[in-house]
Amino acid sequence: MTVKNVPPTADLANDGPINEGGSAMVTFSNPSDPSNADTAAGFRYAFGCGGAALGGATYAGSSAIDHTSCSFDDGPSSHTVKARILDKDGGFTEYTTDVTVKNVPPTADLGNNGPVNEGSAATIAFSNQADPSTADTTAGFHYAYACDGGSLSGTTYAGSGTSASTPCTFNDNGSYTVRGRIFDKDGGYTERTTSVTVNNVAPTATYNAPASVNEGSAIGLSLTAPFDPSSVDTAAGFTYAFDCGDGSGYGAFASSNTASCPTTDNGSRTVKGKIKDKDGGATEYTATVTVNNVAPTATFSNNGPVDEGSPATVSFTSQSDPSSADTSAGFHYAYACDGGSLAGATYVGSGTTATTQCTYPNGPSDHVVRGRIIDKDGGFTEYTTNVHVNNVAPTVTLTGPTTATEGDLKHYSFTTSDPGTLDTFTVVSEACSGNGTLSGAAFNSTTGAGSFDCTFKDGLNPAVASAVSVQVKDSDNANSNTSTVNVVVSNVAPTVTFSAPGGFAGPLAFTPFSGSFTDPGANDATWVTSFLFDGAADPLAPPQNFAARGSFSTTHQFTSAGCNKTASASVKDKDNGVGTAPVTLSVGTGAFLPPMTNQPVTDKLRNSQTLPVKVKLTDCTGALITNLTPGIRLVTGDATSASDDSLVDISVNSTSAADTTGFMRPAGDGTYIYNLAVSNIQNKGDYTVIIYPYATQSNPTPVGTTLRHVITVTK
Structure with missing residues (x-):
């Protein structure tokens, strides 16, 4: 017969609810087993605090202790704990029990950094924060504040901030309660209060006092831009009091923030002012004011514009001084025509004349003249007036000859005058008129003096005047006059x-x-x-x-x-x-002799023919000229003065051995002969024999008188 094992039984319970971060005791009670042997052997226990499965638990591997402690970090929450009771035969019964975990609010201290001044922020801060739940601590705390000490009942973790501190500003002096809450993520909170002491702060302002005033003028004092960190004090308004430094002390506090302090003499004044709030807090200000001597005034002017080189009159008029003593003593005056500094001018060292004259060497220009009017105490006012100086055009004067014949070269010089002593000059024009050529120009740009030459190209008959002229300009581009010399140029015959x-x-x-x-x-x-x-x-x-x-x-x-x-x-x-x-x-005379005469020879000029040419030459007295070697030429055409045809040389060979080709020889009777061999006669027309009486071997056709005989060939 088989006997089956019966698992043991028991009751499982815990001592919860517990606070988060605490431990719950889980305990078996009333263990029971129908087997005395199992009971006698003792039971064993296995636990799963996190609800873990216990399928692997064995009798041998389990504890004989019937309880265990289970810790839980965060609440509110509920946790199932599993547990088994086991007999020696491995029979077991598994139970569960639920542990309830409650949330615990965080804790902290709340303080502040007071006392603070009104209008200044006090820092309200939590410190020493703590929570038994590491989950809550890890999630971070949130904080809510009420600077006015009001209720925080509507605040939540989600609606609050993460800053452990906050500033609280109080607009007036006194003692103020501030509330604060610290929250964990589960909405648990702890509320604390802290008391802030706020001190009164005196108001401030900008104290306005001049560094100096002129004698006879009031010292104006004011306290502006008042400021108080307390808006309550500002709303209540401030009061003011002033001390003019004249020995009478402070006046009563009043709502006016200005004061006017009269002066009667120069010197130094210590002036004071106070601003006070409703709580009696006051701030005092002090300044030192110098009361100055007052310089005299006047109108400073000139009578310009003036021409360069001419004086400008510079004058003071309408003189005035608030001091009758200064006026009675009389004013002195200093001038700087060059606009230079008058820093060294004194009453004693200056003159009593209210006018002066300033002369400037060049225009157009503008010049600043400085002038000072000085009273007996050394007080002065310095003025400037601008003198405009006009440029004056230069004057040029040209001198030189007034008569010439064509082809003459004449010299002209000029000078330039200009009241502007700093002007330099350039030539605008130098002209010899249309009838002359200019040369040799010289010019001194510093003095404006110069010269030039004119060669006159043509003279008329009757003679007509030509204008020689010059014009210059100064360095200010003002043109001078044109100076002219009228030159009568006469014609010259060839x-x-x-x-x-x-x-x-x-x-x-x-x-x-x-x-x-x-x-x-x-x-x-x-x-x-x-x-x-x-x-x-x-x-x-x-x-x-x-x-x-x-x-x-x-x-x-x-x-x-x-x-x-x-x-x-x-x-x-x-x-x-x-x-x-x-x-x-x-x-003298020159003549052809027979058979050639001074009449044309016709029908007798043939090729291969010998033409005896004979001439007779006498001088102006009729005497024969026998020492010549006349040259001879035969040309086509009639070599007369009329150019009606072209001349072509024909050979002038001689048929006589006694002749030299191209030259006649003496015939022994005071005449000259040449036996001309006629050739190259081809056409009807004119042919001319030309005799050169003064020919030589080196110059057979010299320039000079020629004898000519025209022959007409008709067939």
Whole structure:
């Protein structure tokens, strides 16, 4: 037969409720087992304070003690404790019991840092905070305050702050109760009170007193911007009292915060003022006021503007001084025309004249003049007046020649005067008029003196005046007058040269003339040349026009010989000035001899033909000239003075061994001959034989008289 084990039984209970942070005693009582053997062996007990499972509990591993202590940190709360009673056979019965845990309010001390002054904050603070629940301590305490000592019944943990202190300000002196509560997270709290002592504070203000006043003026005193940390005192208002320092002491306290203290003499005053609140708290202020001597006054002016270099009159008028003694003693005056310091001026060292004169060397400019009016006590007032100085334009004076001929270079000089002694000068213009060229300009910018030269380009006939002028300006850009010298410039006739070598007379003898001319008038073009030969004009030597100075030439055929033949060349400029150059020359005779005569030879000029050319030359007296080697040329065209065709040289070879090519030889009878070999004759027309009487081997065609014979070929 099998006998089953029966688990033991018992009662399980605890000694709760308990406070948080405390321990509950959990106890088995009345243990029972139907087996005496189990009972005799004794029971064992297992506990789970946190309600933990006991499935692993064994008889051998459990305690014979029938109770245990379970601690709980936080309340309010309820905790289930599990427990088993076990017999030696492992039979058990498991029970539970609920432990109730109550919340405990935190505790602390409440104090303050008083006494404090009215209007100042007192610090209300909790200290020595404690709570048996570490959970409450860890969660942190909250705090509520009533600075006015009122009820805190409506305060909560959630609605309160975390600061363990708070400031409380009291607007008036006295003793004040402040309430405070400390809360834990579960709403548990402890309320405390602390008493704050508040002291009265005297009011303050800004004390206004001048550092100094002038004699005869009142000292104005005031207490402004009153301040009291107590709004109650401020609302009640303040009272004020003043001591003018004249020996009469304080006046009665009153609501006016100002006082006026008259003065009768210069010196030093100690003046005082008090402000008092309703509680009798007062603050006193002290200041020292200097009573000054009063300087005289006046109007300071001048009679400007004035011109540079002219005096300005500076004057004091309307003088005044509150002291009749100073007025009776008379005022003294000091001046600084340069605006410099008058710091060293004294009554004794200054004059009694209320005016002075100031002169300035340059304008336009503005000058500050300083002036002091001084009383017998050394009191003074300094003034300034601005003198405007006008610039004065310089005056320039030009001197120099008033007559000239064209081409002349004339020298002109000028001086400058200016009342502004500091002015320097620059030239605005220097002009020789449109008829002159300026050169050699010199100028001294310090003195304004200068000079220049004018070369006059052209003179008119009749002469006309040209204006030479100068203008300067000063360093203030004021232009001077324009000073002018009127110069009468006369025309100058051209200067002519004219020459010619000795010539020969004859219908085909041409004497060349050459010449040149100069004219100092730069604008005298056009020039016209004209010629006279033996006092008569030659239609074949007409007048010539020239746009520029230079050389000219012409030719003339003298019809008769003579040892004093005359010719002249005249050049006239645009102003009708005429220059003439005469020349006297000797003119002989020159003639072709048969078979060539002074008549054209026709139908006889053929290629390969020999043309005997023979000439006779005599001087101006009719004597034969036998010491020459005349040159010879044959050219196409009629080499007359009319340029109606082109000249082309044709070979002038001789058929005679006695001839030198291109030169005639003496024939022994006072004549010259050349046997011309005719060749290259191709066309009908004019051909000319040209004889150069004065030719040489080195110059076969020299400039000079030529003899010419025109041959017309008709077939």
